[in-house]
Amino acid sequence: MTDQPYGNGGPHEGYGPNQAYPQQAYPNQAYPNQAYPDQGYQQPYEDPYAAQQYTQQWQGQTWETQTHQPVSAPVTSAEETAYLPPQGYAAPPAGEPAAAAAAAAPAPDSEYGPATVGGNARITDAQRARAEGRSPIIEPGMQPAALTALLGLLLAGAAAVGTYALLVPLVALQAVTAAGWFRLNGMWPARQGIALGFAGALAADAALLVSGRSPAAILGTLGVWVLLALVLQLRSHADPDERMYGLMATVAASALAIVAGGYLAADADAVTVGAVGVAVAILARALPLPTPASVVVALLAGAGAGIAAGALTDLGTPAALLGAGAAACALIGHRVASYDYPSRFVHFTAGVALPLAAAAPAVYLLGRALA
Known part of the structure; x- marks a missing residue:
């Protein structure tokens, strides 16, 4: 071991005489004093290239590694250097009441709190209704019922005028049926499906007029449109589940819009009685009554409207059966339009059109039976 001093570098090992050791520049940073307890430190050069001309050459023996251990930084475990985020609460001391312990706990974020039965802003009305044990059903209400009654009265009056007069409210009913379904x-916008369903309804109406209002025209058009919807969905590039869902919605919308053409195939008196029965029954169903009582009142109102309308036609008193049958089918369509908290737009499309569209087969069949 030599007593020869060294410059601005620290002790190094493994370098022979007249051999330069690698030196790194530490700009704007000084060597720690802890590594050199007996000597101070020099300020490093600002220019890293300027320090190369002062590279120190060893003139004597090297340090003996058996006697002196190299200076190195202490090894710190990962647990000691791990960053721990600040905790927002501390455990309450022993013996503290339960209320104080709850106050020491972190307050939950009010914006992202759990869903509660009492009503949390994050849950939907349907979820809250299910949590409270209620039915997630909202009925269309009086305004859509009034529109249904108006459209039904237009169908009844147009049927009394003639076949082509009946086409005007019927086409409007078929368009609203396709869009509402x-x-x-939940498929909106679905312009292709709505257009396809409405086009099927127009094709069925044209086939009915050409065939002398034969019901076979409805069945033939329905079969063709189901095949057409299947081909169009097979050519779609959407996911398989989405294609299947779109296929079912398109077929159902087309079927409902085409079946609504049954008003055109039915007898004019049957259309008058059935449409009036649907109009009165839906108004009665919208009254603020319990559901079982409301259904019974609607059926009785439909039968009474059938009797009143039958007195103005050749059907007479048996028209009560037609009115009640049309009212029963209308209530089914009304119930479908109330499914699982629908939107206001659904109430003013499907809620208006589905009761009349669902009653069309009953009007045709019961009208032929009573005639």
């Missing part, structure tokens, strides 16, 4: 299923 897609919106009821």
